[in-house]
Amino acid sequence: MEYLNFKLVISSVLYSVLGIIILMLSFFIIDKLTPGTLWKEIIVEHNVALAIMGAAFMIAVALIISSAIHG
Template identity: 65%
Template sequence: MTDLHLHPLLASIVYSVLGIVLLLVSFFIFDKLTPGTLRKEILEDQNTALAILGAAFMLAVALIISAAIHG
């Protein structure tokens, strides 16, 4: 029978949840630091440039969190 190693699986789940929480918190802070609301600008006003900026910010923070967790 195959020996299932639960520690790496549990660590992956914990780090994934931690990364997602940190990403959401940093996006919330980014939303508070920018004038207006990102949701209104992106969804209602169809501001494509702001949507791209938000996506780039989320990717940058995700890369930093990933490097910090695995490094």
């Protein structure tokens, strides 16, 4: 049990949840700033370019969040 530090496990889970919340919030903000609905354009209209742009945005924000958490 000395190898498992519960304080580190709890902080890792907390930072992960916080990062996911920030990522979803930033996607929601981008969705409101762009014309139309991103989800509808990607799912209904099958807009591949917009899906790639959304994926690139999420990867970029995830990298920023992870570097901010790790210091």
